[in-house]
Amino acid sequence: MVLSPVLGKLVSKRVVLASASPRRQEILTNVGLRFEVVPSWFKETLEKSSFAAPYEYAIETAKQKALEVANRMHVKHLRTPDIVIGADTIVTVDEQILEKPVDKQDAYRMLSRLSGKEHSVFTGVVIIHCSSKDNQLETEITDFYEETKVKFSDLSEELLWEYIHSGEPMDKAGGYGIQALGGMLVEYVHGDFLNVVGFPLNHFCKKLAELYCPPLKHTIQHIKHDSIPSVDTFESLSDGESESSSFKEHKGAIKLDSPSGVICNSENSSGVRTGSVVPLENQNGVSDSAAKVPSKILDLMDGFRASKALFVASKLKMFDHLKKKSPLKAVDIANEAGTSVCGTERLLDACTALGLLEKTPQGYSNTDSANTYLASDGEYSLHGYIIHSNDHLWPLFTHLESAVKEGSRQNHRAFGKKTEDLFNDYYQSQEVKQRFMAAMHSIARLTARDVATAFDLSEFKTACDLGGCTGALAHELIQIYPNMKVTVFDLPEVIANTSCFQPSEQRVASVTFVSGNFFTDDLPEADLYILSRVLHDWPDEKIHILLKKISAVCRPGSALLVAETVLDEQKIHPPRVVLQSLSMTEGKQRSGSEYKQLLEKYGFTNTQIKITGNLLDVVLCFKKSVILACTEIA
Numbered sequence: 059m060v061l062s063p064v065l066g067k068l069v070s071k072r073v074v075l076a077s078a079s080p081r082r083q084e085i086l087t088n089v090g091l092r093f094e095v096v097p098s099w100f101k102e103t104l105e106k107s108s109f110a111a112p113y114e115y116a117i118e119t120a121k122q123k124a125l126e127v128a129n130r131m132h133v134k135h136l137r138t139p140d141i142v143i144g145a146d147t148i149v150t151v152d153e154q155i156l157e158k159p160v161d162k163q164d165a166y167r168m169l170s171r172l173s174g175k176e177h178s179v180f181t182g183v184v185i186i187h188c189s190s191k192d193n194q195l196e197t198e199i200t201d202f203y204e205e206t207k208v209k210f211s212d213l214s215e216e217l218l219w220e221y222i223h224s225g226e227p228m229d230k231a232g233g234y235g236i237q238a239l240g241g242m243l244v245e246y247v248h249g250d251f252l253n254v255v256g257f258p259l260n261h262f263c264k265k266l267a268e269l270y271c272p273p274l275k276h277t278i279q280h281i282k283h284d285s286i287p288s289v290d291t292f293e294s295l296s297d298g299e300s301e302s303s304s305f306k307e308h309k310g311a312i313k314l315d316s317p318s319g320v321i322c323n324s325e326n327s328s329g330v331r332t333g334s335v336v337p338l339e340n341q342n343g344v345s346d347s348a349a350k351v352p353s354k355i356l357d358l359m360d361g362f363r364a365s366k367a368l369f370v371a372s373k374l375k376m377f378d379h380l381k382k383k384s385p386l387k388a389v390d391i392a393n394e395a396g397t398s399v400c401g402t403e404r405l406l407d408a409c410t411a412l413g414l415l416e417k418t419p420q421g422y423s424n425t426d427s428a429n430t431y432l433a434s435d436g437e438y439s440l441h442g443y444i445i446h447s448n449d450h451l452w453p454l455f456t457h458l459e460s461a462v463k464e465g466s467r468q469n470h471r472a473f474g475k476k477t478e479d480l481f482n483d484y485y486q487s488q489e490v491k492q493r494f495m496a497a498m499h500s501i502a503r504l505t506a507r508d509v510a511t512a513f514d515l516s517e518f519k520t521a522c523d524l525g526g527c528t529g530a531l532a533h534e535l536i537q538i539y540p541n542m543k544v545t546v547f548d549l550p551e552v553i554a555n556t557s558c559f560q561p562s563e564q565r566v567a568s569v570t571f572v573s574g575n576f577f578t579d580d581l582p583e584a585d586l587y588i589l590s591r592v593l594h595d596w597p598d599e600k601i602h603i604l605l606k607k608i609s610a611v612c613r614p615g616s617a618l619l620v621a622e623t624v625l626d627e628q629k630i631h632p633p634r635v636v637l638q639s640l641s642m643t644e645g646k647q648r649s650g651s652e653y654k655q656l657l658e659k660y661g662f663t664n665t666q667i668k669i670t671g672n673l674l675d676v677v678l679c680f681k682k683s684v685i686l687a688c689t690e691i692a
């Protein structure tokens with residue numbers, strides 16, 4: 059969930075951050091933005107003297123970085139992003155622009171120049187909206203910059219060199235990192251701290267607000283914000299309960315006539331009520347309510363309500379009704395769904411509060427995201443996965459306490475069945491089987507493009523997707539690599555039910571479905587084997603059997619592509635996947651180095667990992683050549 063509804067506007071878009079800077083990635087990740095990282099290849103070599111002001115140089119560099127990525131993705135990867143974000147940070151002192159030092163001497167020159175003085179840090183940012191018309195890339199560019207003033211203390215030679223030897227200055231503009239050791243050098247900062255770190259988040263959100271949510275005049279009259287824009291788009295998403303509205307957070311000063319905390323409601327031009335909270339003051343007259351709002355904890359506390367509201371609205375096909383016809387009143391939807399009017403109205407309001415629907419005096423309508431992801435026929439429908447989450451995962455999670463106490467999956471408590479019996483159920487009940495396959499199909503459709511293009515796979519003429527289910531990834535592969543033939547290998551019960559998931563107008567002949575059990579049957583021949591969302595599900599013994607078999611059939615030079623979410627080395631990110639582990643399958647989620655180690659054990663080398671920013675990351679490795687293997691044994 060993104061805290062700001064403004065950032066929420068980007069949730070359904072393919073957003074690309076054209077930057078290798080880990081700081082920028084972290085700043086945007088921390089606010090819940092989902093994006094893919096594609097570092098720019100643009101060399102920062104623009105002629106500085108040709109710019110009238112330093113910020114113009116920063117903006118132009120940011121623009122060139124982002125345009126290079128937008129073009130490359132459009133032309134080379136055949137993937138036009140919706141939005142590309144680029145940034146460039148520079149430090150200016152005595153009218154000189156300082157970028158990243160090239161070596162330690164250069165860092166010394168920069169830092170000794172900054173010693174004892176105030177300097178400016180400028181970050182230029184561009185937001186490029188991309189579209190493809192007649193195969194041509196079209197762009198709309200928005201840019202801005204932010205300046206922050208920073209003053210350094212007098213730095214002794216000793217401190218300076220100690221800092222340089224720490225290695226920190228090398229990848230940072232001006233040769234310092236204010237967020238880490240470099241913070242020790244700083245006497246004061248005037249302006250946005252994150253701008254110095256590399257990304258002016260506040261200004262960025264304001265720009266998005268301008269782009270996506272133009273200010274509503276009525277609301278502005280009542281509120282004056284210092285550092286947060288004067289629109290109602292920065293209120294944290296509340297759960298709609300009356301007491302929770304007092305937790306709506308407004309950073310910055312809010313000046314109102316009333317001296318104590320009050321909630322002001324106003325009607326904006328579209329008749330939507332907007333509430334804004336004036337912080338209560340403490341005894342010293344200092345506003346401290348913002349500091350006390352545990353928004354994150356409140357979100358976690360209430361998360362289950364939001365999930366269940368989504369599940370029920372999906373199960374009752376409300377998004378489907380609204381996709382067919384809108385706006386609709388609660389009573390019309392209740393009639394269609396066979397539900398109570400008052401219950402339906404509450405559910406629709408909850409979905410509106412969650413940003414899934416829009417509400418006007420004429421009735422409710424789907425948002426674009428709801429049409430795309432929630433309607434069961436949406437282009438990237440998650441309907442199947444949502445129903446699976448409701449019917450299968452929700453009951454399991456209600457027994458989480460027992461799962462933690464006993465260290466085992468709770469199928470017996472949740473469904474009255476042992477894991478093996480439940481597993482067999484999938485292949486006995488047609489309805490459960492179809493639902494499970496629809497769930498897998500949803501995720502595969504949503505991730506297929508990123509999995510297929512994470513690496514250039516054009517050298518492989520044949521691929522075999524082991525456990526490839528409905529063939530969603532296979533179809534994406536043949537779209538991108540027209541010369542590739544893909545075999546989807548899965549259990550007979552699965553293969554027998556794939557027909558309803560097939561695209562109508564594709565070169566179906568390039569995809570072949572073969573039934574079999576990858577633990578016991580011979581694997582089809584291929585140059586590239588694919589295991590997408592397979593490894594995390596199985597215990598080590600089973601993985602051993604599978605990887606040994608794949609390794610045995612792989613010719614030297616053949617490759618294995620694993621699509622899974624790759625955890626960070628601490629195994630706490632991304633939280634979605636860490637939480638998935640709580641369902642206690644016998645398998646486990648792995649970090650990049652764990653995948654590398656595992657694959658090496660079975661003779662796969664040259665492991666490359668691509669974090670896609672989508673739900674699945676991609677690991678590509680190659681079967682060791684025979685000569686290499688002999689040398690190593692020798």
Ligand SMILES: Cc1cn([C@@H]2O[C@H](COP(=O)(O)OP(=O)(O)OP(=O)(O)O)[C@@H](O)[C@H]2O)c(=O)[nH]c1=O
Binds near residue numbers: 097179
């Ligand atoms: C002053 C300061 C800068 N930085 C980093 O300096 C790099 C600037 O270089 P850039 O050219 O704008 O970006 P990059 O790192 O080369 O990435 P890219 O966007 O791919 O060009 C960015 O990393 C910033 O975080 C800090 O981490 N802390 C600080 O206090």
